[in-house]
Amino acid sequence: MIRVALNHKTIYQYDRPVQLGPQIIRLRPAPHSRTPICSYSLKVTPEDHFLNWLQDPHSNYQARLVFPNETTHFEVEVDLVAEMTVINPFDFFLEPDATGYPFEYESLLSKDLQPFLDKENWGPEFTTYLNSIDRSEQKTIDFLVNLNY
Incomplete structure (x- = not known):
């Protein structure tokens, strides 16, 4: 079994304190993905925030972040490990x-x-x-x- 580790990091640096509005992060595999996800983590800075997980009408995950305080730094980091399984692209039928x-x-x-x-x-x-x-x-x-x- 082959596993791959993925890391994504986005960093915003501001020259003065800013009040961030609600942020929607779409960096989590959908639950109906055929690729098994062994582990997933989302790290957000500033650490003082509220996080709610939502699903859009197509069942895709969305992390909604609300920040109560001003900040000069906003960082989102995602780590995940996926199991690379063989998927037959013709595993379907046609009406x-x-x-x-x-x-x-x-x-x-x-x-x-x-x-x-x-x-x-x-x-x-x-x-x-x-x-x-x-x-x-x-x-x-x-x-x-x-x-x-």
Whole structure:
């Protein structure tokens, strides 16, 4: 079994005391991640703070920090150890109506997925990439594999 240790540190230094507003830290793996997390720690400076763990609508963890006093230093450090397990990227099934690309979601599922299907204004590089994608009729799995080439 292979384990990896990750460390992330962000440091802000202010030239005078400041009152920090509430801070939301999104540096914790989601509980539905397929990669097992062996250990996780979050260290925040200044140590005089209130911490509440929340979950967003997609079950991602968020640390909400409130600081009662002014500070000249704000630091967030995360340490975690993850177990690198073999994950088969093809460990899924497709509904019969989705085996060919392009396909349409059934109406109820389409409503649930709407936030993920909304299009945004992308930058020029991403737009160029999107325009390079082969959108001809093909097997859905082939379409997904070809996105990685």
